[in-house]
Amino acid sequence: MKATKEDNNPLRSLPSVHRLLAAPAVRAIGARVPAPVLTEAARSVLEAVRAELVAGNGRGVATPSEAELAERVVAEAQRRAAPSLQAAVNATGIVLHTGLGRARLSAAAQRAVQEVAAAHAVLEIERETGRRGSRRDHVRGLLCELTGAEDATVVNNCAGAVFLAVMTLAAGREVLISRGELVEIGGAFRMPDIIRASGATLVEVGTTNRTRLSDYANAITERTGLILRCHPSNFAIVGFTEEVPTAALAALSKEHGLPVMDDQGSGALIAPSELGIGGQKGSLKDSLAAGCEVVTASGDKLLGGPQAGLILGRREPIERIAKHPLARALRVDKLTLAALEATLCLYREPDRALAEIPTLRYLTRTEPELRRLAQRLKTKLQTALPPDRFLLTLVPERSQIGGGSLPGEDLPTVCVALRALDGVPSPDEIAAHLRHHTPPIFARIKADAVLFDPRTLEPEELDFIAQAVRNL
Numbered sequence: 115m116k117a118t119k120e121d122n123n124p125l126r127s128l129p130s131v132h133r134l135l136a137a138p139a140v141r142a143i144g145a146r147v148p149a150p151v152l153t154e155a156a157r158s159v160l161e162a163v164r165a166e167l168v169a170g171n172g173r174g175v176a177t178p179s180e181a182e183l184a185e186r187v188v189a190e191a192q193r194r195a196a197p198s199l200q201a202a203v204n205a206t207g208i209v210l211h212t213g214l215g216r217a218r219l220s221a222a223a224q225r226a227v228q229e230v231a232a233a234h235a236v237l238e239i240e241r242e243t244g245r246r247g248s249r250r251d252h253v254r255g256l257l258c259e260l261t262g263a264e265d266a267t268v269v270n271n272c273a274g275a276v277f278l279a280v281m282t283l284a285a286g287r288e289v290l291i292s293r294g295e296l297v298e299i300g301g302a303f304r305m306p307d308i309i310r311a312s313g314a315t316l317v318e319v320g321t322t323n324r325t326r327l328s329d330y331a332n333a334i335t336e337r338t339g340l341i342l343r344c345h346p347s348n349f350a351i352v353g354f355t356e357e358v359p360t361a362a363l364a365a366l367s368k369e370h371g372l373p374v375m376d377d378q379g380s381g382a383l384i385a386p387s388e389l390g391i392g393g394q395k396g397s398l399k400d401s402l403a404a405g406c407e408v409v410t411a412s413g414d415k416l417l418g419g420p421q422a423g424l425i426l427g428r429r430e431p432i433e434r435i436a437k438h439p440l441a442r443a444l445r446v447d448k449l450t451l452a453a454l455e456a457t458l459c460l461y462r463e464p465d466r467a468l469a470e471i472p473t474l475r476y477l478t479r480t481e482p483e484l485r486r487l488a489q490r491l492k493t494k495l496q497t498a499l500p501p502d503r504f505l506l507t508l509v510p511e512r513s514q515i516g517g518g519s520l521p522g523e524d525l526p527t528v529c530v531a532l533r534a535l536d537g538v539p540s541p542d543e544i545a546a547h548l549r550h551h552t553p554p555i556f557a558r559i560k561a562d563a564v565l566f567d568p569r570t571l572e573p574e575e576l577d578f579i580a581q582a583v584r585n586l
C-alpha cells in the first residue's frame with residue numbers, strides 16, 4: 115500500500131537538475147547563458163514545480179513533461195541573464211523623463227564615449243610635457259566660449275554642483291534665498307537640506323509668491339556669505355507674484371561685496387524662448403551676463419548631454435570651487451567628459467545642435483511632423499492587431515518637457531490612442547505588457563486608452579511598438 119502511494123508520487127517523476135541541464139532546449143542556450151545561471155535557473159524551476167505539486171496535493175495538478183520543464187528553465191535562465199539596465203523606448207512624449215534616464219545622447223556624443231571607453235585617454239595628462247594635467251581642461255574652453263563665463267568646472271550632477279559651490283562659498287555663513295525658491299527637485303534634493311548639509315545657514319527672504327529687492331537688502335548682515343537664486347524647475351507660481359530680476363540682485367550683491375549664485379538646473383545653452391517653448395526663461399549666458407558670479411546647471415536636461423553638473427562663472431570663485439577637497443569626490447569620469455565635450459561642440463553651430471541633439475530635436479518637432487509619425491505608427495499598429503478587437507485613433511494631446519525644466523510649458527502633439535473594444539485587456543494591462551517587452555516600452559495612459567506620443571520616438575522605434583502589440 116505504502117509502496118504504491120510512493121510510486122504515484124508526482125514529485126518522484128520530476129527529473130534531476132543534472133538531467134534538465136542536458137535537455138536539448140537548455141543545451142541550445144548554453145553558449146549565451148553562463149553555466150551557474152543555468153544551474154540556478156533549473157534548480158529554481160524544479161523547486162517552484164515541486165511547490166506547485168505539493169500545493170495541488172495530487173488534485174488535478176499534472177506533472178509537467180520534461181520538455182515543458184526545459185522550456186521553463188530556458189525562460190528563467192534568459193530572464194536571469196538579461197542585463198538589468200536596458201535600453202528602453204520612450205513613447206510617453208516626456209522629453210526629459212528622469213525615470214528613463216533624461217537626455218538621449220547625439221550620435222557624435224555616442225561615438226566620443228565609444229572611443230574613449232575602448233582605449234586609454236589623455237584624461238589628466240599634458241601632451242606638451244607628459245606631466246600630470248587637469249581633467250577640467252577638456253570642456254572648460256568650450257563652456258567659456260559658449261556661455262561667456264571666465265572659467266568652468268564639471269562635477270557629477272547639478273545637485274553636487276550646488277552642494278559643492280554653496281559649501282565653498284558660504285560654509286559657516288548665511289545664504290539668502292527667496293521663499294518662492296525653496297524647491298524640492300525630487301529624489302530627495304531639497305534646497306534647504308542642501309544648504310544645511312553644506313554647513314551654511316539658510317535665511318529665507320520675502321514670501322512664497324512675492325519677493326522684492328528690499329527683502330534681500332534688509333536681510334544682508336556681516337554674516338551673509340551668498341545670495342542664492344534657484345530656478346523653480348518643476349512648478350510655477352502664478353497669479354499675484356513678484357521676483358527680483360537677476361541683474362538687480364547682482365547689482366545689490368556687488369554693492370555689498372557678496373557673490374550671487376544662480377542655480378539654473380535646466381541648463382539651456384539656447385534660450386527656451388528661442389526654441390519657441392517657453393516664456394521668459396533665459397540661457398546660461400543670460401544669467402552670467404546679468405552679473406551672477408556662479409551659475410550651476412545639469413548636463414542632461416535642456417543641454418541634451420550626459421548626467422553632469424556644470425559650474426560656470428568668474429575665475430576666482432570657480433577656481434576655489436574646483437580646488438575644494440570635495441571636488442575630487444564629485445568628479446566626472448572620461449565617459450562623461452567625452453559625451454559632454456562632443457555635445458558642447460555641436461552648439462558651436464546652433465543649427466547643428468538643433469538637428470543632432472535629440473532633446474532639442476524633440477522639443478522643436480512641428481505638428482505636421484508629429485502627425486506624420488503618429489500616422490505611420492497607427493498604420494503599423496493596425497497591421498499588427500486584429501481589427502475586430504482593438505480601436506486605434508489619432509488624438510490631439512500635450513507633451514510634457516519633464517525633468518524639472520520648464521514647468522507649465524507643455525507642447526502640442528498628436529498621439530496614437532489604443533484601446534481594446536471590449537475593454538479587455540485594460541489600458542493598465544496593455545501598458546504592463548509593453549513594459550515587459552524587449553526592449554521595454556513606456557507609454558501613457560489616459561482614461562480608457564494607452565497613448566503613444568511620437569515626440570520622443572525615432573522612426574525605427576515604431577517597429578518595436580508594433581512587435582510588442584502583436585501578441586497582446
Ligand SMILES: *Cc1c(COP(=O)(O)O)cnc(C)c1O
Pocket residue numbers: 271272273274276299303344345346347377378379380411412413422423517518519
Ligand atoms: C534638476 C535640478 C537640480 C538637480 O540636478 P541634477 O543634475 O539632477 O542633480 C538642481 N537644481 C535645479 C534648479 C534643477 O532644476
